[in-house]
Amino acid sequence: DAMVIQNPRYQVTQFGKPVTLSCSQTLNHNVMYWYQQKSSQAPKLLFHYYDKDFNNEADTPDNFQSRRPNTSFCFLDIRSPGLGDAAMYLCATSSGGLAGGNPWTQYFGPGTRLLVL
Amino acid sequence: GENVEQHPSTLSVQEGDSAVIKCTYSDSASNYFPWYKQELGKRPQLIIDIRSNVGEKKDQRIAVTLNKTAKHFSLHITETQPEDSAVYFCAASILTGGGNKLTFGTGTQLKVEL
Numbered sequence: 174d175a176m177v178i179q180n181p182r183y184q185v186t187q188f189g190k191p192v193t194l195s196c197s198q199t200l201n202h203n204v205m206y207w208y209q210q211k212s213s214q215a216p217k218l219l220f221h222y223y224d225k226d227f228n229n230e231a232d233t234p235d236n237f238q239s240r241r242p243n244t245s246f247c248f249l250d251i252r253s254p255g256l257g258d259a260a261m262y263l264c265a266t267s268s269g270g271l272a273g274g275n276p277w278t279q280y281f282g283p284g285t286r287l288l289v290l
Numbered sequence: 291g292e293n294v295e296q297h298p299s300t301l302s303v304q305e306g307d308s309a310v311i312k313c314t315y316s317d318s319a320s321n322y323f324p325w326y327k328q329e330l331g332k333r334p335q336l337i338i339d340i341r342s343n344v345g346e347k348k349d350q351r352i353a354v355t356l357n358k359t360a361k362h363f364s365l366h367i368t369e370t371q372p373e374d375s376a377v378y379f380c381a382a383s384i385l386t387g388g389g390n391k392l393t394f395g396t397g398t399q400l401k402v403e404l
Contacts, residue, residue, distance in 0.1 A: 203389075228389075228391075267389055283333050
């Protein structure tokens with residue numbers, strides 16, 4: 174089944190130790206998004222890629238970076254995690270109008286829960 | 291930027307009753323309004339969505355209404371069941387050539403009691 178996959182599902186890191194979260198998709202979607210969701214809060218968009226074009230949200234801290242080496246994969250790098258970065262990180266995709274799909278719908282992965290010690 | 295307000299933050303209903311969740315948005319250019327259901331520890335799942343050229347959409351027990359003039363939209367769940375218990379998020383976005391950035395409301399914890 175076509176889907177959005179996130180690895181790992183749980184990640185524990187130390188304060189200040191760089192960490193990378195990964196997302197892959199078999200939907201052949203053009204757009205990939207990263208959201209941060211803290212406990213009891215709504216998902217908050219960090220950035221997204223439209224194909225290779227990177228779009229950063231104005232209030233996303235510089236500590237967060239992203240890479241998209243190809244259509245299928247997208248990575249979230251946290252350069253120096255702080256205690257406040259503990260959250261669920263959700264990857265999502267949308268077709269962007271390509272691949273004949275509905276350009277509106279975003280499909281979410283299961284998320285990676287990050288714990289910072 | 292877009293701002294989405296959602297009410298109520300918690301909602302308890304008896305099984306079989308209806309539930310209504312309301313959202314308002316600030317950017318009149320927003321043209322796509324999805325609703326997501328999120329169970330504890332799981333991903334948000336799209337349950338229904340509406341585009342700005344439509345005033346109402348229904349899918350079985352779920353319906354969404356949109357009032358563009360007032361900039362508000364609502365989720366209606368009829369004949370609620372215990373499995374409807376979850377957090378519901380509304381969102382608003384503007385579909386551009388570069389994808390659609392969702393701005394979420396603060397969420398509504400729905401509890402359906404037996």
